[in-house]
Amino acid sequence: MTLYLASGSPRRAELLQQIAVPFTVLKAPDIDETPRNNELPQAYVERMAKEKSRVGEQRRQMEGLPDGAVLGADTAVVLDNAILGKPRDRDHAMEMLAALSGVEHEVMSALALTCGNAVEVACSITRVRFRELDEQQLARYVDTGEGDDKAGGYGIQGLGGALVAQISGSYSGVVGLPLEQTVALLEQVGIEYWRID
Template structure:
């Protein structure tokens, strides 16, 4: 069975490599990621993961690649029921970090596996608490540019990890791909992981 990752995210690719899952990368065109009116955050994240898998499947067909399972994923930072997307600019990034500063939020991460019109989905919800930091320190983090392309304006796997006081749930889900949920789907579909190089 072939696994295609419908994402240009290096973080998601690295997480698949972490569990030694053989895969190929598809880079489908972007989709409209605007939440629907009054759409609950979990519904939104699940919908986005499915839409990304569907976009990946269309790209696979355009490329003429062999059939397989296409993986779409989405992650959102949620504070008091509101979705914090990717920052528009450094000022927006700093504003989001100030809203998260010293507080607890949730990170919802969903995956969708698509093949032959069949879709399987799973998700994780992780509770993250930030330590309190002075505005100058938050501004210094924004200046690094690390969080510019990340939901909530931070990357837990990098310098942003210093802002985290505690975490309950899926660390990999906060990074962008909940491996616990994904591996369960891979077991159901027969997709492989822990594949080693027989020559090495």
């Protein structure tokens, strides 16, 4: 069975390549990512993942691609039950990273796999603690531009790894695609990984 990735994230593609699962990238779904009133963070990331998977399935059908399973994913950085999205500008990035300095937050990564009419959802929650960082350190990181398109304004897999003191949970989930849950979903629909040929 063919796996389709409904995401424009190079990090998610790299993680699928890491476990040697063949896949085809679909154009990133264009959806409204605004949280609903009083929507809890886990419900939000799961809804986003399902919506991305659903739109990806519609695109697969419109493009006449072979049947398969469509994987959608969403990641949110959560501090005190508030979702920290992508920074709007430099000041917003500084504000978010200053709030994360020296404290623990959660990174929630949800997956949705659409196969025919069935949709399976999984979610990974990882606790991340930042080092105590001063304004100059935060400014130096923000000025790299690495966090401009990332939830919470940082990327653990790159330069942002130096912001982090400790994680408890899934490293790949913080990057954007929790591999434990991904593999479990692939196994449910018979998609093989470790395809070294």
